[in-house]
Amino acid sequence: MAWWRGRVCGPGSSCSQCRGPRFCPPTPVPSAACWSEVERDALQSLSGWVPLLLALLHELQAPASPWSPYFALWPELGRLEHPMFWPEEERLRLLKGTGVPEAVEKDLVNIRSEYYSIVLPFMEAHSDLFSPSVRSLELYRQLVALVMAYSFQEPLEEDDDEKEPNSPLMVPAADILNHIANHNANLEYSADYLRMVATQPILEGHEIFNTYGQMANWQLIHMYGFAEPYPNNTDDTADIQMVTVRDAALQGTKDETEKLLLCERWDFLCKQEMVGEEGAFVIGREEVLTEEELATTLKVLCMPAEEFRDYKERAGWGEEETEDSLAITDIPKLQESWKRLLRNSVLLTLQTYATNLKTDQDLLSNKEAYATLSWREQQALQVCYGQKMILHRVLELTS
Known part of the structure; x- marks a missing residue:
């Protein structure tokens, strides 16, 4: 889940990948209506977050901003615990192997690019609206993290799957509830209001927990700066990088000819969009979330040469095969070559x-x-441990 891709999950989001939250204030920049169409077009970005972030930058420096009481409820911006604010050495040491350092590096590159190519030029062109005090990459990065953790996103209609996700929105008070996987309340959206609805009886004095979506611990720490202690996060997952499966298969080849044949199979899978150089197979505690991709990859990389030639030829005619499936409980039943x-x-x-x-x-x-242990060390340990427990279960099932 990366902020610049425009997919946002948080206290009120609703997306198909992390099944998480978000909503809408009035436009806070008073002169926004005066901007030209050219200027509006200049604010377009991969993240889709620039207008909201500029609005926040403007209101933060306004002494009489109607949003000041809301800002007073925010955590101190200089003490945010997202891994993007950890020293690089600490991030790499504590979260190595989890996928978080790589996600953060992409975030930082894209935040910097967006700030210097879009945000700063706009603020300099409107120096009457933005004082030098808010023209800061560090402040912009802090606001990105805050929007990542506190914003909402109006869900698309079921028949709008092909559309770009809606822009994130800040909603005071709606963002105060914490998240756990075993939540006891859920946010419901309508065109006129938001409503937090209990999903189970809540005793007096007990905390009300929202859900930010079915999010693995690596997503929680990346986007919010915390993880759920094991085994509480029933939505936790572990990734096996797709190229790692390719590397494991290459280790089993005996000569150059076998390596070339395996590379041919990998290229075929890439063309079929089953795998990619940056993709990952996602394994949950009870199911393989990418079962079709993993099952097809194991089958193609392990099938005899003659069978692969026939399979490749059939695929060339556009035949689709739908019989492949791979649930956790099915792993012990796999062919020996697949399990290996x-x-x-x-x-x-x-x-x-x-x-x-x-x-x-x-x-x-x-x-x-x-x-x-420090807070960061504890959270990182929970992320790593949860992933390793899932991977070790797969080891047991393939023994």
Whole structure:
């Protein structure tokens, strides 16, 4: 889930990938109606967040802003715990193998590009609206993180799947509830109002928990700066990079001819859009979320050469095969060659982490030692441990 792709999840979002939240204030920049169409077009960006962020930058410096009471409820911007604000060394050391450092690096590159190519030129062209105090990349980065964590996004209609996601919106008071996977309330949207509805009985004095979506711990720490302690996050997942499966298959080849044949199969899968250089197979605690892609990849990379030639020829005529499926409970029933490739892929994935499962277990089981860890160390440990537990279960199922 990356902010610049325009997919936003948060306290009130609703998207098909993270099944999470968001909503709408009046336009806070008073002169927005006077902007020319050229200027409006100049604010277009990959993220789609620029108008909202400029509005926040303007209101933050306005002494009589009607939004001041809302801003007073925000966390201190200089103390946000998103990994994008961690020192790079700490981020790489604590979250190695989780996918978070790579996601953050993309965020930082795109935030910087958006700020210097769109936001700063606009503020300089309207110096009467934006004082030098808010012309800051660091402040812009902090506001991106805040919007990432606190904004809402009006959901698209069911028949609007091909449209770009709606822009994020800030809604005071609607963003105050915390998230857990086992939530007891859910946000409902209509054209006229937002309504937080209890999904189960809530005892007096107990906290009301919203859901930001069915989000894995790596998504929670990336977007919000926290993770749920194991085993509370029933939506947790672990990724196996697609290229890792390719590498595991290449390790099993005996000579150059076999390597060339395997590369041919990989290229075929890429053309069929089953795999990609930056994609990942996503495995949850109870299901493989990318079952079609993983099942097809295992089948194609493991099938005999003659069978692959026939399979490739059929695909060339546009035939679709729909019989492949791969649920967690089906893993022990897979062909031995499939299980071997999946197991080797998991083993390669586990090597990318800084520590092994036993080290994490020992630390989590020692309450005194765990209490000495910093907040960041505790959250990162929960992210890593949850992923490793999922991967080790796959190892057991492929034994």
